[in-house]
Amino acid sequence: MAKRIVIVGGGAGGTITANLLARNLHHELTTGQVVINMITNTPDHVYQPGFLYIVFDKVRSEEIVRKQRDLLDSHINLFVDPATKIDREHNVVHTQSGKEYPYDFLVVATGSRIVPETIPGLAEGGHFFYTLESAKKLRDALKDFEGGKVVISVGVPHKCPVAPLEITFMLYDYFKHKDMLDKVELQYTYPINRLHALEPVANWALPQFEGKGIKYEVLFNMEEVDPVKKVLKSMEGVEMKYDLLITVPPHKGAPVIEDSGMGKNGWVATNKQTLNNESYTNVYICGDTTDIPISKAGSTAHFEADVIAERISSQIQEGSTSTRYDGKVVCFVETGFDEATYVWFNYKNPPKPTPPSKMLHWMKLGYNRLYWLSAKGVL
Ligand SMILES: Cc1cc2nc3c(=O)[nH]c(=O)nc-3n(C[C@H](O)[C@H](O)[C@H](O)COP(=O)(O)OP(=O)(O)OC[C@H]3O[C@@H](n4cnc5c(N)ncnc54)[C@H](O)[C@@H]3O)c2cc1C
Incomplete structure:
Protein backbone atom coordinates (compact mmCIF):
# COMPACT_ATOMS: atom_id res chain seq x y z
CA MET A 1 0.00 0.00 0.00
CA SER A 112 -0.53 31.92 13.11
CA ARG A 113 -3.15 34.68 13.10
CA ILE A 114 -3.73 38.01 14.82
CA VAL A 115 -6.27 38.05 17.67
CA PRO A 116 -7.02 41.77 18.28
CA GLU A 117 -10.24 40.74 20.03
CA THR A 118 -8.18 39.65 23.06
CA ILE A 119 -7.53 43.35 23.86
CA PRO A 120 -10.75 45.32 24.57
CA GLY A 121 -11.29 48.15 22.07
CA LEU A 122 -8.33 47.23 19.85
CA ALA A 123 -10.35 45.88 16.92
CA GLU A 124 -12.40 49.12 16.88
CA GLY A 125 -9.62 51.61 17.65
CA GLY A 126 -6.51 50.19 16.03
CA HIS A 127 -5.18 49.69 12.54
CA PHE A 128 -3.26 46.56 11.53
CA PHE A 129 -1.16 45.44 8.59
CA TYR A 130 -0.96 41.69 9.22
CA THR A 131 -3.83 40.80 6.84
CA LEU A 132 -4.43 41.98 3.29
CA GLU A 133 -7.70 43.73 4.16
CA SER A 134 -6.28 45.54 7.19
CA ALA A 135 -3.19 46.64 5.23
CA LYS A 136 -5.43 48.20 2.57
CA LYS A 137 -7.50 49.92 5.25
CA LEU A 138 -4.36 51.36 6.82
CA ARG A 139 -3.14 52.51 3.39
CA ASP A 140 -6.38 54.46 2.93
CA ALA A 141 -6.26 55.90 6.46
CA LEU A 142 -2.70 57.12 5.87
CA LYS A 143 -3.78 58.90 2.69
CA ASP A 144 -6.38 60.86 4.72
CA PHE A 145 -4.12 61.48 7.72
CA GLU A 146 -3.34 65.17 8.14
CA GLY A 147 -0.97 64.97 11.10
CA GLY A 148 -0.81 64.19 14.80
CA LYS A 149 0.51 61.42 16.99
CA VAL A 150 1.01 58.02 15.36
CA VAL A 151 1.42 55.22 17.90
CA ILE A 152 2.92 51.92 16.73
CA SER A 153 2.31 49.31 19.42
CA VAL A 154 3.45 45.69 19.49
CA GLY A 155 1.77 42.70 21.18
CA VAL A 156 3.25 39.27 21.82
CA PRO A 157 3.69 36.67 20.55
CA HIS A 158 3.74 37.76 16.91
CA LYS A 159 5.18 36.63 13.61
CA CYS A 160 7.90 38.49 11.73
CA PRO A 161 9.68 40.06 14.68
CA VAL A 162 11.22 42.77 12.51
CA ALA A 163 8.00 43.99 10.83
CA PRO A 164 7.17 46.50 13.65
CA LEU A 165 10.58 48.13 13.18
CA GLU A 166 10.20 48.07 9.41
CA ILE A 167 6.81 49.78 9.45
CA THR A 168 8.12 52.43 11.85
CA PHE A 169 11.09 53.26 9.60
CA MET A 170 8.88 53.18 6.50
CA LEU A 171 6.33 55.49 8.16
CA TYR A 172 9.16 57.93 8.86
CA ASP A 173 10.12 57.97 5.17
CA TYR A 174 6.46 58.12 4.11
CA PHE A 175 5.87 61.30 6.10
CA LYS A 176 9.26 62.69 5.02
CA HIS A 177 8.36 62.21 1.35
CA LYS A 178 5.01 63.92 2.00
CA ASP A 179 6.87 66.76 3.74
CA MET A 180 4.85 66.13 6.90
CA LEU A 181 7.53 65.28 9.47
CA ASP A 182 6.88 68.58 11.29
CA LYS A 183 3.19 67.65 11.67
CA VAL A 184 3.70 64.07 12.86
CA GLU A 185 5.00 62.51 16.06
CA LEU A 186 6.00 58.84 15.75
CA GLN A 187 5.75 56.87 19.00
CA TYR A 188 6.74 53.19 19.18
CA THR A 189 5.96 50.88 22.11
CA TYR A 190 7.40 47.44 22.86
CA PRO A 191 6.44 44.93 25.57
CA ILE A 192 9.89 44.21 27.04
CA ASN A 193 12.62 46.46 28.36
CA ARG A 194 14.20 47.27 24.98
CA LEU A 195 13.18 48.00 21.38
CA HIS A 196 13.27 44.40 20.12
CA ALA A 197 13.22 40.83 21.44
CA LEU A 198 16.64 40.09 19.91
CA GLU A 199 19.12 42.14 21.92
CA PRO A 200 21.59 42.88 19.07
CA VAL A 201 18.67 44.10 16.92
CA ALA A 202 17.42 46.28 19.81
CA ASN A 203 20.91 47.77 20.24
CA TRP A 204 21.16 48.41 16.53
CA ALA A 205 17.68 50.02 16.34
CA LEU A 206 18.19 52.44 19.25
CA PRO A 207 20.52 54.95 17.49
CA GLN A 208 18.33 54.69 14.36
CA PHE A 209 15.30 55.76 16.44
CA GLU A 210 17.22 58.53 18.16
CA GLY A 211 18.67 59.84 14.89
CA LYS A 212 15.19 60.08 13.37
CA GLY A 213 13.51 61.48 16.49
CA ILE A 214 11.20 58.47 16.86
CA LYS A 215 9.94 58.31 20.46
CA TYR A 216 9.71 54.98 22.25
CA GLU A 217 8.15 53.53 25.38
CA VAL A 218 9.42 50.11 26.42
CA LEU A 219 7.83 47.73 28.95
CA PHE A 220 4.48 48.62 27.42
CA ASN A 221 1.95 45.78 27.12
CA MET A 222 -1.35 46.76 25.52
CA GLU A 223 -4.28 46.25 27.89
CA GLU A 224 -7.16 48.28 26.52
CA VAL A 225 -8.05 50.84 23.86
CA ASP A 226 -10.65 53.59 24.21
CA PRO A 227 -11.54 54.19 20.55
CA VAL A 228 -13.71 57.22 21.35
CA LYS A 229 -11.19 59.13 23.46
CA LYS A 230 -8.35 57.66 21.34
CA VAL A 231 -6.35 56.41 24.30
CA LEU A 232 -4.22 53.25 24.49
CA LYS A 233 -3.66 51.90 28.01
CA SER A 234 -0.87 49.54 29.04
CA MET A 235 -0.82 46.86 31.74
CA GLU A 236 1.96 48.89 33.33
CA GLY A 237 -0.46 51.80 33.89
CA VAL A 238 0.62 54.16 31.08
CA GLU A 239 -2.12 55.98 29.13
CA MET A 240 -1.14 57.11 25.67
CA LYS A 241 -3.19 59.47 23.48
CA TYR A 242 -3.07 58.79 19.76
CA ASP A 243 -4.43 60.21 16.54
CA LEU A 244 -3.60 57.10 14.53
CA LEU A 245 -3.01 53.75 16.21
CA ILE A 246 -1.13 51.06 14.27
CA THR A 247 -0.62 47.78 16.10
CA VAL A 248 0.74 44.30 15.74
CA PRO A 249 -1.84 42.49 17.87
CA PRO A 250 -0.94 39.34 19.82
CA HIS A 251 -1.15 36.11 17.81
CA LYS A 252 -2.51 32.61 18.30
CA GLY A 253 -2.13 29.48 16.19
CA VAL A 330 17.53 34.96 7.64
CA CYS A 331 15.82 38.35 7.37
CA PHE A 332 16.17 41.48 5.29
CA VAL A 333 14.92 44.43 7.35
CA GLU A 334 13.66 47.56 5.59
CA THR A 335 15.07 50.65 7.31
CA GLY A 336 13.06 53.05 5.16
CA PHE A 337 11.94 53.34 1.53
CA ASP A 338 15.36 52.84 -0.04
CA GLU A 339 17.66 51.10 2.45
CA ALA A 340 17.62 47.84 4.38
CA THR A 341 19.78 45.83 6.75
CA TYR A 342 20.16 42.06 6.99
CA VAL A 343 20.41 39.55 9.82
CA TRP A 344 20.99 35.84 9.99
CA PHE A 345 21.22 33.73 13.13
CA ASN A 346 20.71 30.23 14.46
CA TYR A 347 20.53 28.43 17.82
CA LYS A 348 24.23 29.09 18.45
CA ASN A 349 24.97 32.41 16.73
CA PRO A 350 23.14 35.64 17.59
CA PRO A 351 22.18 38.12 14.85
CA LYS A 352 24.58 40.92 13.88
CA PRO A 353 22.71 43.57 11.84
CA THR A 354 24.84 44.99 9.04
CA PRO A 355 24.88 48.74 8.21
CA PRO A 356 21.81 49.60 6.11
CA SER A 357 22.41 49.95 2.38
CA LYS A 358 20.53 50.45 -0.86
CA MET A 359 21.86 47.13 -2.13
CA LEU A 360 20.24 45.21 0.75
CA HIS A 361 16.96 47.02 0.05
CA TRP A 362 17.11 45.94 -3.61
CA MET A 363 17.88 42.40 -2.47
CA LYS A 364 14.76 42.45 -0.29
CA LEU A 365 12.69 43.70 -3.22
CA GLY A 366 14.30 41.02 -5.39
CA TYR A 367 13.43 38.30 -2.88
CA ASN A 368 9.82 39.55 -2.77
CA ARG A 369 9.57 38.56 -6.43
CA LEU A 370 11.65 35.39 -6.13
CA TYR A 371 9.43 34.11 -3.28
CA TRP A 372 7.25 32.28 -5.78
CA LEU A 373 10.27 30.21 -6.81
CA SER A 374 10.97 29.49 -3.13
CA ALA A 375 7.39 28.31 -2.66
CA LYS A 376 7.83 25.98 -5.65
CA GLY A 377 10.92 24.52 -3.98
CA VAL A 378 13.27 25.87 -6.67
CA LEU A 379 15.25 28.33 -4.49
C1 LIG B 1 3.40 42.08 7.55
C2 LIG B 1 4.23 40.82 7.56
C3 LIG B 1 5.56 40.90 7.16
C4 LIG B 1 6.34 39.76 7.17
N1 LIG B 1 7.65 39.86 6.73
C5 LIG B 1 8.43 38.77 6.75
C6 LIG B 1 9.78 38.86 6.28
O1 LIG B 1 10.25 39.91 5.83
N2 LIG B 1 10.53 37.74 6.34
C7 LIG B 1 10.04 36.56 6.82
O2 LIG B 1 10.79 35.57 6.84
N3 LIG B 1 8.77 36.44 7.27
C8 LIG B 1 7.96 37.51 7.24
N4 LIG B 1 6.66 37.41 7.68
C9 LIG B 1 6.19 36.18 8.34
C10 LIG B 1 5.78 35.07 7.38
O3 LIG B 1 4.83 35.50 6.45
C11 LIG B 1 5.22 33.91 8.20
O4 LIG B 1 6.04 33.65 9.30
C12 LIG B 1 5.11 32.66 7.34
O5 LIG B 1 4.11 32.85 6.36
C13 LIG B 1 4.80 31.44 8.19
O6 LIG B 1 4.61 30.32 7.38
P1 LIG B 1 3.60 29.17 7.86
O7 LIG B 1 3.59 28.16 6.77
O8 LIG B 1 3.92 28.77 9.23
O9 LIG B 1 2.19 29.90 7.96
P2 LIG B 1 1.34 30.58 6.81
O10 LIG B 1 2.19 30.99 5.68
O11 LIG B 1 0.51 31.63 7.48
O12 LIG B 1 0.40 29.42 6.29
C14 LIG B 1 -0.57 28.80 7.09
C15 LIG B 1 -1.56 28.11 6.17
O13 LIG B 1 -2.41 27.25 6.93
C16 LIG B 1 -3.72 27.38 6.44
N5 LIG B 1 -4.64 26.93 7.49
C17 LIG B 1 -4.90 27.51 8.67
N6 LIG B 1 -5.82 26.78 9.35
C18 LIG B 1 -6.11 25.71 8.57
C19 LIG B 1 -7.00 24.61 8.70
N7 LIG B 1 -7.78 24.45 9.76
N8 LIG B 1 -7.05 23.71 7.70
C20 LIG B 1 -6.30 23.83 6.60
N9 LIG B 1 -5.45 24.87 6.41
C21 LIG B 1 -5.36 25.79 7.39
C22 LIG B 1 -3.81 28.87 6.07
O14 LIG B 1 -4.84 29.15 5.20
C23 LIG B 1 -2.45 29.09 5.43
O15 LIG B 1 -2.49 28.72 4.06
C24 LIG B 1 5.80 38.52 7.62
C25 LIG B 1 4.47 38.44 8.00
C26 LIG B 1 3.67 39.58 7.97
C27 LIG B 1 2.24 39.49 8.39
Missing part, protein backbone atom coordinates in the same frame (compact mmCIF):
# COMPACT_ATOMS: atom_id res chain seq x y z
CA ALA A 2 1.19 3.52 -0.85
CA LYS A 3 2.68 5.62 1.96
CA ARG A 4 0.34 8.56 2.57
CA ILE A 5 1.79 12.00 3.40
CA VAL A 6 -0.73 14.59 4.56
CA ILE A 7 0.24 18.28 4.80
CA VAL A 8 -2.19 20.56 6.62
CA GLY A 9 -1.78 24.25 5.67
CA GLY A 10 -0.87 25.64 2.26
CA GLY A 11 1.15 28.67 3.34
CA ALA A 12 4.90 29.18 3.15
CA GLY A 13 5.97 26.14 5.20
CA GLY A 14 3.39 23.66 3.89
CA THR A 15 3.88 24.58 0.24
CA ILE A 16 7.69 24.40 0.31
CA THR A 17 7.59 21.09 2.21
CA ALA A 18 5.10 19.60 -0.26
CA ASN A 19 7.08 20.63 -3.35
CA LEU A 20 10.40 19.42 -1.91
CA LEU A 21 8.80 16.08 -1.03
CA ALA A 22 7.42 15.79 -4.56
CA ARG A 23 10.91 16.38 -5.94
CA ASN A 24 12.69 13.98 -3.55
CA LEU A 25 10.03 11.29 -3.98
CA HIS A 26 9.37 11.74 -7.70
CA HIS A 27 9.95 8.06 -8.50
CA GLU A 28 7.77 6.84 -5.62
CA LEU A 29 5.01 9.32 -6.56
CA THR A 30 4.93 8.38 -10.22
CA THR A 31 4.93 4.64 -9.44
CA GLY A 32 2.13 4.87 -6.87
CA GLN A 33 4.29 4.06 -3.84
CA VAL A 34 3.66 7.48 -2.24
CA VAL A 35 0.65 9.81 -2.18
CA ILE A 36 0.90 13.47 -1.09
CA ASN A 37 -2.34 15.16 0.01
CA MET A 38 -2.37 18.84 0.93
CA ILE A 39 -5.33 20.12 2.95
CA THR A 40 -5.73 23.88 3.13
CA ASN A 41 -8.50 26.35 3.83
CA THR A 42 -8.27 28.79 0.94
CA PRO A 43 -7.59 28.43 -2.80
CA ASP A 44 -5.24 31.44 -2.65
CA HIS A 45 -1.65 31.69 -1.46
CA VAL A 46 -0.74 35.08 -0.01
CA TYR A 47 2.82 36.40 0.32
CA GLN A 48 2.40 38.10 3.70
CA PRO A 49 5.61 40.22 3.72
CA GLY A 50 3.96 42.05 0.81
CA PHE A 51 1.44 43.63 3.24
CA LEU A 52 4.10 46.16 4.29
CA TYR A 53 4.32 47.42 0.72
CA ILE A 54 0.52 47.45 0.31
CA VAL A 55 0.36 49.95 3.21
CA PHE A 56 2.61 52.37 1.33
CA ASP A 57 1.02 51.75 -2.08
CA LYS A 58 4.18 50.17 -3.44
CA VAL A 59 2.58 46.93 -4.65
CA ARG A 60 -0.92 45.90 -5.72
CA SER A 61 -2.69 42.95 -4.13
CA GLU A 62 -2.58 40.86 -7.30
CA GLU A 63 1.24 40.91 -7.07
CA ILE A 64 1.20 39.11 -3.71
CA VAL A 65 -1.59 36.58 -4.26
CA ARG A 66 -1.43 33.46 -6.43
CA LYS A 67 -3.54 30.36 -6.86
CA GLN A 68 -2.30 27.61 -4.55
CA ARG A 69 -2.83 24.98 -7.25
CA ASP A 70 -0.45 26.81 -9.59
CA LEU A 71 2.35 26.68 -6.99
CA LEU A 72 2.16 22.95 -6.36
CA ASP A 73 3.85 20.10 -8.22
CA SER A 74 1.20 18.41 -10.37
CA HIS A 75 1.61 15.13 -8.43
CA ILE A 76 0.38 16.73 -5.20
CA ASN A 77 -3.37 16.41 -4.50
CA LEU A 78 -4.86 19.68 -3.20
CA PHE A 79 -8.02 19.76 -1.09
CA VAL A 80 -9.46 23.15 -0.15
CA ASP A 81 -11.38 21.87 2.84
CA PRO A 82 -10.36 23.18 6.30
CA ALA A 83 -9.05 20.59 8.75
CA THR A 84 -11.31 20.44 11.79
CA LYS A 85 -9.56 17.76 13.83
CA ILE A 86 -6.15 16.14 13.79
CA ASP A 87 -6.31 12.74 15.46
CA ARG A 88 -2.76 11.65 16.21
CA GLU A 89 -3.84 8.46 17.97
CA HIS A 90 -5.53 7.12 14.82
CA ASN A 91 -3.31 8.91 12.25
CA VAL A 92 -6.17 10.70 10.53
CA VAL A 93 -7.17 14.29 9.70
CA HIS A 94 -10.87 15.20 9.63
CA THR A 95 -12.11 18.08 7.48
CA GLN A 96 -15.09 20.42 7.40
CA SER A 97 -16.77 18.54 4.55
CA GLY A 98 -16.79 15.37 6.68
CA LYS A 99 -13.92 13.67 4.84
CA GLU A 100 -11.12 11.75 6.57
CA TYR A 101 -7.50 11.72 5.41
CA PRO A 102 -5.47 8.89 6.93
CA TYR A 103 -1.70 9.38 6.97
CA ASP A 104 1.60 7.60 7.51
CA PHE A 105 3.39 10.96 7.80
CA LEU A 106 1.77 14.25 8.80
CA VAL A 107 3.10 17.81 8.43
CA VAL A 108 1.19 20.49 10.35
CA ALA A 109 1.83 23.99 8.94
CA THR A 110 -1.29 25.94 9.88
CA GLY A 111 0.55 29.18 10.72
CA ALA A 254 -4.98 28.04 14.11
CA PRO A 255 -8.14 27.01 16.03
CA VAL A 256 -7.80 23.41 14.75
CA ILE A 257 -4.70 22.98 16.93
CA GLU A 258 -6.53 23.74 20.17
CA ASP A 259 -9.64 21.89 18.97
CA SER A 260 -7.44 18.79 18.48
CA GLY A 261 -5.84 19.12 21.92
CA MET A 262 -2.45 19.72 20.29
CA GLY A 263 -1.37 22.83 22.18
CA LYS A 264 -2.53 25.83 24.20
CA ASN A 265 -3.23 28.94 22.11
CA GLY A 266 -2.49 26.93 18.99
CA TRP A 267 1.26 26.43 19.55
CA VAL A 268 2.42 22.82 19.20
CA ALA A 269 5.17 21.24 21.30
CA THR A 270 7.97 20.67 18.78
CA ASN A 271 11.43 19.16 19.11
CA LYS A 272 13.73 22.03 18.13
CA GLN A 273 16.06 19.78 16.12
CA THR A 274 13.95 16.95 14.69
CA LEU A 275 10.82 19.14 14.33
CA ASN A 276 8.74 16.18 15.47
CA ASN A 277 5.68 16.79 17.60
CA GLU A 278 6.92 15.39 20.94
CA SER A 279 7.10 11.58 20.69
CA TYR A 280 5.15 11.29 17.42
CA THR A 281 7.97 10.42 15.03
CA ASN A 282 5.60 10.50 12.03
CA VAL A 283 4.21 13.97 12.87
CA TYR A 284 6.18 17.10 11.92
CA ILE A 285 5.42 20.71 12.77
CA CYS A 286 6.54 23.48 10.41
CA GLY A 287 6.57 27.28 10.64
CA ASP A 288 4.72 29.66 12.92
CA THR A 289 2.73 26.96 14.70
CA THR A 290 5.75 25.40 16.48
CA ASP A 291 6.42 26.36 20.09
CA ILE A 292 10.18 26.66 19.41
CA PRO A 293 11.44 29.90 21.00
CA ILE A 294 12.68 31.30 17.70
CA SER A 295 11.41 33.96 15.25
CA LYS A 296 8.12 33.11 13.60
CA ALA A 297 9.14 34.00 10.06
CA GLY A 298 8.82 32.78 6.50
CA SER A 299 12.53 32.07 6.39
CA THR A 300 12.21 29.93 9.53
CA ALA A 301 9.37 28.01 7.87
CA HIS A 302 11.50 27.64 4.72
CA PHE A 303 14.55 26.19 6.53
CA GLU A 304 12.32 23.93 8.61
CA ALA A 305 10.59 22.73 5.43
CA ASP A 306 14.00 21.75 3.98
CA VAL A 307 14.65 19.60 7.07
CA ILE A 308 11.17 18.06 7.25
CA ALA A 309 11.13 17.12 3.56
CA GLU A 310 14.58 15.56 3.90
CA ARG A 311 13.60 13.64 7.02
CA ILE A 312 10.36 12.22 5.58
CA SER A 313 12.03 11.31 2.27
CA SER A 314 14.83 9.49 4.12
CA GLN A 315 12.39 7.72 6.42
CA ILE A 316 10.51 6.45 3.34
CA GLN A 317 13.53 5.66 1.15
CA GLU A 318 16.12 4.56 3.74
CA GLY A 319 14.04 3.71 6.79
CA SER A 320 15.89 6.25 8.97
CA THR A 321 17.03 9.88 9.09
CA SER A 322 19.56 12.06 10.88
CA THR A 323 18.91 15.53 9.38
CA ARG A 324 18.45 18.20 12.07
CA TYR A 325 17.30 21.85 12.12
CA ASP A 326 19.96 24.22 13.47
CA GLY A 327 17.63 27.18 14.12
CA LYS A 328 18.65 29.10 11.00
CA VAL A 329 16.71 32.31 10.27
